[in-house]
Amino acid sequence: MSKEMTGAEMVVEALKDHGVDVLFGYPGGAVLPIYDVLFQQEAVRHILVRHEQGAAHAAEGYARSSGKVGALLVTSGPGATNTVTGLTDALMDSIPLVCITGQVPTHLIGSDAFQECDTVGITRHCTKHNYLVKSIDDLCRVLHEAFYVATNGRPGPVVVDIPKDVQFARGVYAPPHNVQHKTYNPQMDGDTALIREAVRMMASAQKPIFYTGGGVINSGSPASTLLRELVALTGFPITSTLMGLGAYPASGDAWLGMLGMHGTFEANNAMHDCDLMIAVGARFDDRITGRLDAFSPGSKKIHIDIDRSSINKNVKVDLAIVGDCGHVLEAMVRVWRSEAMHAEKQQLGDWWRQIDQWRGRKSLAFRNSDKVIKPQYAVQRLYELTKDKDVYITTEVGQHQMWAAQHFHFDEPNHWMTSGGLGTMGYGLPAAIGAQLAHPGSLVVDIAGEASILMCIQELSTAIQYRLPVKVFILNNEYMGMVRQWQELLHGGRYSHSYSEALPDFVKLAEAFGAKGVRCYDPAGLDAAIKEMLDYDGPVLFDCVVEKSENCFPMIPSGKAHNDMLLADLSDDAGIELGAVIDEKGKMLV
Amino acid sequence: MNAPASPPSPYSASKAQSKIEQHTLSVLADNEPGVLARVVGLFSGRGYNIESLTVAEVVHAEHLSRITIRTSGAPETIDQIRHQLERLVPVRQVTDLSEGGKGLERELAMVKVRGRGENRADALQLADAFRARIVDATTESFIFELTGKPEKIDEFVDLMRPIGLVEVSRTGVAAISRGPQPI
Ligand SMILES: Cc1ncc(C[n+]2csc(CCOP(=O)(O)OP(=O)(O)O)c2C)c(N)n1
Ligand SMILES: [Mg+2]
Numbered sequence: 001m002s003k004e005m006t007g008a009e010m011v012v013e014a015l016k017d018h019g020v021d022v023l024f025g026y027p028g029g030a031v032l033p034i035y036d037v038l039f040q041q042e043a044v045r046h047i048l049v050r051h052e053q054g055a056a057h058a059a060e061g062y063a064r065s066s067g068k069v070g071a072l073l074v075t076s077g078p079g080a081t082n083t084v085t086g087l088t089d090a091l092m093d094s095i096p097l098v099c100i101t102g103q104v105p106t107h108l109i110g111s112d113a114f115q116e117c118d119t120v121g122i123t124r125h126c127t128k129h130n131y132l133v134k135s136i137d138d139l140c141r142v143l144h145e146a147f148y149v150a151t152n153g154r155p156g157p158v159v160v161d162i163p164k165d166v167q168f169a170r171g172v173y174a175p176p177h178n179v180q181h182k183t184y185n186p187q188m189d190g191d192t193a194l195i196r197e198a199v200r201m202m203a204s205a206q207k208p209i210f211y212t213g214g215g216v217i218n219s220g221s222p223a224s225t226l227l228r229e230l231v232a233l234t235g236f237p238i239t240s241t242l243m244g245l246g247a248y249p250a251s252g253d254a255w256l257g258m259l260g261m262h263g264t265f266e267a268n269n270a271m272h273d274c275d276l277m278i279a280v281g282a283r284f285d286d287r288i289t290g291r292l293d294a295f296s297p298g299s300k301k302i303h304i305d306i307d308r309s310s311i312n313k314n315v316k317v318d319l320a321i322v323g324d325c326g327h328v329l330e331a332m333v334r335v336w337r338s339e340a341m342h343a344e345k346q347q348l349g350d351w352w353r354q355i356d357q358w359r360g361r362k363s364l365a366f367r368n369s370d371k372v373i374k375p376q377y378a379v380q381r382l383y384e385l386t387k388d389k390d391v392y393i394t395t396e397v398g399q400h401q402m403w404a405a406q407h408f409h410f411d412e413p414n415h416w417m418t419s420g421g422l423g424t425m426g427y428g429l430p431a432a433i434g435a436q437l438a439h440p441g442s443l444v445v446d447i448a449g450e451a452s453i454l455m456c457i458q459e460l461s462t463a464i465q466y467r468l469p470v471k472v473f474i475l476n477n478e479y480m481g482m483v484r485q486w487q488e489l490l491h492g493g494r495y496s497h498s499y500s501e502a503l504p505d506f507v508k509l510a511e512a513f514g515a516k517g518v519r520c521y522d523p524a525g526l527d528a529a530i531k532e533m534l535d536y537d538g539p540v541l542f543d544c545v546v547e548k549s550e551n552c553f554p555m556i557p558s559g560k561a562h563n564d565m566l567l568a569d570l571s572d573d574a575g576i577e578l579g580a581v582i583d584e585k586g587k588m589l590v
Numbered sequence: 591m592n593a594p595a596s597p598p599s600p601y602s603a604s605k606a607q608s609k610i611e612q613h614t615l616s617v618l619a620d621n622e623p624g625v626l627a628r629v630v631g632l633f634s635g636r637g638y639n640i641e642s643l644t645v646a647e648v649v650h651a652e653h654l655s656r657i658t659i660r661t662s663g664a665p666e667t668i669d670q671i672r673h674q675l676e677r678l679v680p681v682r683q684v685t686d687l688s689e690g691g692k693g694l695e696r697e698l699a700m701v702k703v704r705g706r707g708e709n710r711a712d713a714l715q716l717a718d719a720f721r722a723r724i725v726d727a728t729t730e731s732f733i734f735e736l737t738g739k740p741e742k743i744d745e746f747v748d749l750m751r752p753i754g755l756v757e758v759s760r761t762g763v764a765a766i767s768r769g770p771q772p773i
Contacts, residue, residue, distance in 0.1 A: 129679040309673035
């Protein structure tokens with residue numbers, strides 16, 4: 001069913017054929033032919049963002065919450081360069097995006113033409129792959145390949161840069177048909193012998209733990225189901241990275257909470273003391289491991305990952321299984337069942353007793369107040385008042401992000417969208433818009449900081465234009481709180497440029513955009529204010545004025561080991577010199 | 591919560607202690623625009639060393655290029671480099687030719703030497719010993735062409751230095767595996 005058409009028509013045709021129903025974009029000279037095609041059709045809904053960074057994050061939010069690929073369309077030059085942060089974010093967090101960029105006509109490439117930039121050069125390091133399409137004869141193949149590469153193997157962003165003359169040129173378009181890439185064919189199934197070996201190791205473990213990450217979410221919902229099944233079969237405890245929250249339910253018995261720099265006492269201690277670690281779709285990031293040479297010193301480690309280069313990159317493992325974690329988990333469940341394996345019940349009992357002791361430390365506890373809203377309390381109330389709804393949470397970056405991860409509990413995958421690898425302030429609002437478009441009937445809340453939200457606040461206009469009722473819940477501590485916390489810990493409390501000076505009046509700001517503004521100072525009035533936000537059918541900026549000097553605990557200071565955590569009561573009332581807790585080497589780390 | 595004493599490096603003590611090895615990697619890749627930039631960018635972006643790099647299309651019909659890279663690093667770094675290269679979309683195959691002595695390596699160099707009298711005679715004698723060919727000669731200079739392992743070329747260049755070395759141009763290493771099988 002090949003058809004002749006223009007390059008611009010091919011782009012839209014390919015979007016349709018790959019199931020893209022929402023396209024985030026911003027027009028400009030170099031993509032006008034594509035915009036003209038968009039104008040004349042209805043299958044692909046174009047969402048006009050207010051900044052191309054917003055397009056990329058919105059596409060991420062859409063992709064992450066739906067399991068589909070996110071698509072965006074931007075013009076050449078500044079349009080393309082504005083996407084760089086979002087593309088890098090998607091690369092770090094393995095989010096499948098296809099980003100179409102316009103380019104100056106082929107005969108002008110290299111001449112420093114108006115709005116020319118070397119898009120493939122600039123984005124080479126922040127995409128999984130990219131293409132400059134210089135001939136109409138290549139366009140159809142490249143478009144199909146782009147979707148294939150973005151979504152297969154470890155997902156990631158792909159840029160297709162299309163010069164304007166190629167958009168006008170006519171050529172033959174053929175729908176995708178078993179798209180295969182001549183070189184890129186990632187391994188999906190794990191090696192059977194290795195899987196059997198892994199199951200044997202698991203059956204004889206005495207202090208095992210599952211450590212899971214964003215890869216489980218990326219693999220699709222079957223992976224989460226299988227993970228739950230395997231955890232139930234084995235009776236092992238489970239912790240997860242920031243990116244993996246929701247794969248195993250926070251309400252599940254085996255759940256230890258998040259691990260890592262701001263993870264729970266029980267998760268980090270269990271990681272440190274375990275004798276077998278089963279890492280699934282996680283990459284031993286420095287936020288997770290803490291000090292490497294003291295990372296889980298006594299354990300054997302199994303690592304399941306689709307990306308061979310993630311194995312032994314930071315931590316040497318004993319058994320590596322390369323494959324999609326959905327496939328590998330399926331095989332593990334099957335082998336465990338067929339060999340009628342059962343974990344060392346008696347031994348696991350001891351392990352769980354130890355874990356319960358750590359749990360008893362209640363490391364997420366905080367001292368509440370009836371005078372001022374504690375940020376943790378605000379997240380707790382938001383959770384309690386929304387947990388019966390189908391709620392999608394996005395965040396910005398900072399303390400509020402960690403409090404959201406700690407105190408909002410996720411029972412399902414794909415309901416939690418946050419910038420983990422890159423840590424991009426400004427991610428949350430556009431990502432919420434993307435998630436809302438993927439789930440029109442659901443509640444979408446961006447848990448934000450007052451500093452971060454200003455980085456992509458323009459997207460409130462997008463929410464207004466498309467009647468997207470996203471809620472922005474700002475934990476306003478008048479500080480770049482995470483920066484302030486580090487300055488307190490590392491730099492003698494010299495709060496260099498981390499005070500949020502000259503803040504806008506968020507209620508008036510909301511109103512100026514045509515949204516609703518709500519402000520709350522009083523813990524006693526918080527529930528009513530949250531309900532007011534939830535009851536409003538439209539976008540809301542909620543200015544939740546919280547305790548300014550609250551620190552985010554627990555915390556593994558940089559350069560410290562998992563069993564060397566700072567806990568909340570240690571530092572309360574400034575009774576301890578925090579600066580003394582981190583040594584000179586730790587200060588060098590980020 | 592008593593932590594052990596601070597390690598020498600806050601990141602990893604073990605990495606720093608590993609022995610640095612030199613390896614030759616052979617990369618077969620689709621010869622599409624930007625493929626070399628991707629490979630080189632990977633090395634600079636992740637802080638790996640490139641000691642030499644050669645590239646040419648080797649199967650014209652399929653537009654396949656072979657990129658041969660001499661690099662150095664700890665064994666786990668070399669492993670990581672290999673897997674990072676494999677991750678590049680246009681890369682078909684990466685082989686570490688330094689594993690098990692299976693690789694055969696050659697490099698070509700052109701060496702310009704200037705001198706008169708005794709130096710000239712010395713240069714010719716050494717060139718003969720190294721099987722270097724004279725490809726250009728004037729009354730006060732020679733250009734030698736020489737192929738061999740990179741170490742042999744290093745040696746030759748070192749010997750020419752006191753005699754009157756002007757400059758050297760080297761191709762970088764081309765490598766292939768021994769025996770009847772492809773790389
Ligand atoms: C784009 C970007 N710039 C700078 C940073 C560094 N940074 C990390 S957290 C943070 C402060 C965030 O402040 P706020 O949004 O108010 O959140 P809080 O920590 O107060 O909850 C900064 C500046 C970043 N993560 N992203
Ligand atoms: Mg703040």
